[in-house]
Amino acid sequence: MHESTRPELLGDFGMVASTHWLASQTGMSILERGGNAADAAAASGFALQVLEPHLNGPGGEVPILVWSETDQKVEVINGQGTAPQAATVKRLKEMGLDIMPGTGLLSAVVPGAFGAWLTLLERHGSMSLREILSPAIRFAEKGHPVLGRVSRTIETVQELFAQEWPTSAATWLPGGEVPAPNTRFRNTVLARTYTRLVEEAEAAGSRREAQLDAAQRAWYSGFVAEAIESFCRDNHVKDTSGRRNPGLLTGQDLAGWQAQVEEPATLDYQNYTVCKTGPWGQGPVMLQQLAMLESYGLDSAPAGSADWVHGIVETGKLAFADREAWYGDPRFTDVPLQDLLSPEYARQRRTLIDDATASRELRPGAPGGRQPQLPQYPAASAGGETAGVGEPTVAHNGDTRGDTCHVDVVDSGGMMVAATPSGGWLQASPTIPELGFCLSSRAQMFWLQEGLPNSLRPGARPRTTLSPSFALRDGKPWMAFGTPGGDSQDQWNLQLFLNVVHGGMNLQEAIDAPALHSTHIPSSFYPRESFPAQVMIEDRFPTAVLDELARRGHDLKIGGPWTEGRLSAVSKEGEWLRAGANPRGAQGYAVGR
Structure with a gap:
């Protein structure tokens, strides 16, 4: 039995879950x-x-x-x-x-x-x-x-x-x-x-x-x-x-x-079909991770174990590196999404992961033989004096300077x-x-560099981080879910999905489970900082797991027990509707009957 802070809501009339009661x-x-x-x-x-x-x-x-x-x-x-x-x-x-x-x-x-x-x-x-x-x-x-x-x-x-x-x-x-x-x-x-x-x-x-x-x-x-x-x-x-x-x-x-x-970007994972936005958002990152994790053996790795966390973090580094090199408004740039989501490409990328050692490089792939082009990232200290920038990752005390x-x-x-x-x-x-x-x-x-997928162009959409999620199970509509969090959104979305699918948790248990996010990839937001191999992780993970992750080379920044994510979700399973929302921040609630 998994612990939860609240009951998973159950009813047949309707469910609403959000970040504010x-x-x-x-x-x-x-x-x-x-x-x-x-x-x-x-x-x-x-x-x-x-x-x-x-x-x-x-x-x-x-x-x-x-x-x-x-x-x-x-x-x-x-x-x-x-x-x-x-x-x-x-x-x-x-x-x-x-x-x-x-x-x-x-x-x-x-x-x-x-x-x-x-x-x-x-x-x-x-x-x-x-x-x-x-x-x-x-x-x-x-x-x-x-x-x-x-x-x-x-x-x-x-x-x-x-x-x-x-x-x-x-x-x-x-x-x-x-x-x-x-x-x-x-x-x-x-x-x-x-x-x-x-x-x-x-x-x-x-x-x-x-x-x-x-x-x-x-x-x-x-x-x-x-x-x-x-x-x-x-x-x-x-x-x-x-x-x-x-x-x-x-x-x-x-x-x-x-x-x-538009049609969603989709990926079949076991008996599930996961739907995300196109590559004008970061949504396909989650699909790329799932494609790599298909062969990772998560059914034999307990949820929250060192192997579980290592697999999520390392596949994330590769998928987000592809986001940096390839994603942008498809009306202005050729995003090789079919190749990025192909089983062959996922297997090729999966071979780059060392199951015993955390990687420290930014490694985009070459889908379909195309050569990746990364932006010229500014120094981490770049920037001016004005406060109030948008949507950074969440601090360990739960504060944000702008989010979603x-x-x-x-x-x-x-x-x-x-x-x-x-x-x-x-x-x-x-x-x-x-x-x-x-x-x-x-x-x-946008980048102020010409020739990149996400270069500033008149009339183009910026490659955003906003990433709602939907999943079908056995071809039937099953779960709608998502979270604020900038670059962390699809990291937390993925953890929720895997907690339910592999961890055997209900929606509320999956939301409440200890969580983490990687800051390895350059931020999408000004001033574009990155911290290779760094993982922000809640202290509710067992000490043995934290020690093993550190031994593998993950630079852990251990935060408070309830600092990661603001997930919510609703689902339809058989005759029942279900819902859960995040207790972190004491603000999000689900309601329903």
Whole structure:
């Protein structure tokens, strides 16, 4: 029997699991009122923008995986915004930059979350925009309890806001003070923005589809786009370069964008089929690891043993090295995904792993005989003085300076959704005063080097880390899951999946099990640091396991007992729906009946 902090939820009506208890309950309230999983996920997603503003916002992005019982397949809704048409390597170089800033306006991309959530509603939802947005509007207008992490995040950028980003100070420092944990916080400007979107939607008539279309137009070519363009054009703001730079995003960039509906990248693993985003995200990394682990013999290695951890970490190093060399927006670069996921390539990569020794090199492969090309990584100390960079890995005390959210939903009809909202962090970009939110600085993930899969290109999507997961078992929809965590997302997603499949754990046990992540691969985020062979690992692993991993050459950084991951999951097994959420951080909850 495996230990868990909470029961795995079991029922047959519906389940919602997310990174904030109020967002989970918001989604459940939608199900209780007759909405489906798409409605619930969207309502939860909009609520998370208000409740976890240090982790995502209206100006951010979201990839969504949806299982449709009607269509009997998984689809990806790609809510990743693109680089401005004016954003070129040449232009940024002329500005004296060698690396994209981690904050400010220069790294802004088209805000894709709104379009993605509305695309989900158009294709799969049943409720009106007013019904979906009402909970978020209420949280923004009437107020909600400030999370301790939100308070600490604002405190870290208080001086920056007061001296450099006055519009952010006006929003996030009411009365000039950092809002204390558990006090009531209101964002009435954001409430007005979403209320106006609902009003413009309803002015288009009574048809739900017409209302959703009108809201999309108001955002991408109406008053929202106009406010974004003028703010980027008229403001030079300090960023991590130490300089004051304008934004390059225009109304034309927004008007030319829409969320894309795509086929998932998939891999068959035993009797499971795992579905991820395409290589514009890091999702296929998890598939590559599973392909290598197929021959690793995990059934004979107890979950959490030294062999288990070593196999996960070492396959991860190889898969993430391929991410660095090959992944990017497939519309702009040839990503050899079929070769990367082939059994032959997995066997070839597997031979590079020494089962007794941790590797220290960055070793991308040559899929199909193509030769890899890695970026020229900056020195680890590169960077300026501005606080509030985006989505680093999680510190051992559980703190983050910017991260991500996640929500999973399954309804009684069998629809399942996994979504990972992120970007538009309050601490990463100045607040647009007419709108009450800031833009995503996701363009920091591009390289200012020509000829790479993830080079900055006008209209390209940055290769993101956002990575919701879905799995079928015996060809039937089974589990939707995911986590915040930047480069760690697919490391924690993989551990959850393996804990259930090989470890015999239920969802809650798998989430609660001791966890880890490797920092071997260069970070996707400014300033791109890497720590070869380093593993951040919870101290709940047995001492004998920690000693053996150290003997094999892993550079262990042993953290507290509950510091790794913020996973949540829902599943459908036979007649029952199930759910679990992460106790770490005392914030994520699953609800259901």
